[in-house]
Amino acid sequence: MEARVSLKEIRTDKASKDKTSYKPVGAVIxxxxxLRYLGNRNTPVGVSQIARDVGINASTCYNILKTFLAEEVVSFNSETKRYALGLGLLDLAQPIISANNDLQLIQPRMKQVATEFTIMVSLWRRTDNEQMSLLAKADSDAAVRIHLSPGQRLSMWLGAMGRCMLAYSDLTESEFRSRFETLRWGEVPNFRKFMREARDVRTLGYAMDENSQVKGVTTLAVPVFQEEQDQPQLCLVATMFSGQHTVDEIGRLVTAMKDVSDVASRMTFK
Known part of the structure; x- marks a missing residue:
């Protein structure tokens, strides 16, 4: 029987987002x-049938198709007067396709480390509002393990990851203190010690957090730099139960995590 310890409760007091109402733009809809209609068709279709089946005005449909054609999002056969999806959609989708390919390449390496050390390994990307979003994760096969939800977001200042991000931040100490005091901790860490450990990241190449993010949980994080970045936008994190590993095992884990980070640094995830 599998038991999971969820880290879903780890967030800042400001983590929840306001749901803002909006007015849909008719032309976009x-x-x-x-596009969805054409994607579900096996053969090209004329403008009249498209307008009728989709349920929009024929003139509006024609103008939208002409715009799409100019952008190569749809293709047009001048002999049959019919439309189909165009290759321009591949250009739009390529960043997503590339990101998925990169994830498929990095996850086996993450899984290898997770299995060897019986931990969870996760890859996080910086987003707006000083948060990190879960990009990928790999679990061990342990019966009791720590769980993260897909797409989960955390403050970029929490735990070992927070130390890594702070190490390369432009924030002054007083600016960071104001953020530090709003975070929701398992055990509030000593501020001076936190700052010192953040500075050490530049020398050590990693950071650790024991129990402050969540009681009973230790995280080890390695920043991931891409394309000569001065500040990392990605962070690789190992999550384990506190006291689970010896000092020697942690040393081997650091080496393994840095190896995965080096591979991830050559990928785009865009």
């Missing part, structure tokens, strides 16, 4: 409806 119609355009997306046309």
């Amino acid at each position: 119609s355009g997306l409806s046309i």
Whole structure:
């Protein structure tokens, strides 16, 4: 029987987002409806049938298709007067395709480390509002293990990851203190010690957090730099139960995590 310890509760007091109402743009909705319709068709379709099946005005449909054609999002056969999806969609989708390919390449390496050390290994990307978003994770096969939810977001200042991000931040000490005091900790760490450990990241290449992010949980983080970045946008994190590993094992884990980080630094995840 599998038991999981969830880290879902780890967030800042400001982590929840306001749900802002908005007014849908009709032309955008119609355009997306046309693309979905063409994507579900096995053969090209004329403008009249598209307008009828999608349920929009024929003139509007024609103008949207002409715009899409100019952008190569759809293709047009001048002999049959019919439309189909265009190769321009591949250009739009390529960043997502590349990101998925990169994730498929990095996850086996993450899984190898997770299995060898019976931990969870996760890759996080910086987003807006000083948060980190879970990009990928690999679990061990242990019956009791720590769990993270897909797409989960955390403050970029929490735990070992927070120390790594702070190490390369432009924030002054007083600016960071104001953020530090709003974070929701398992055990509030000593501020001076936290700052010192953040500075050490530049020398050591990693950071550790024991119990302050969540009681009973230790995290080890390694920053991931890409394309001569001065500040990392990615961070690789190992999450384990406190006291689970010896000092020698932690040393081997640091080496393994840095190896994965080196591989990830050559990928885009865009």
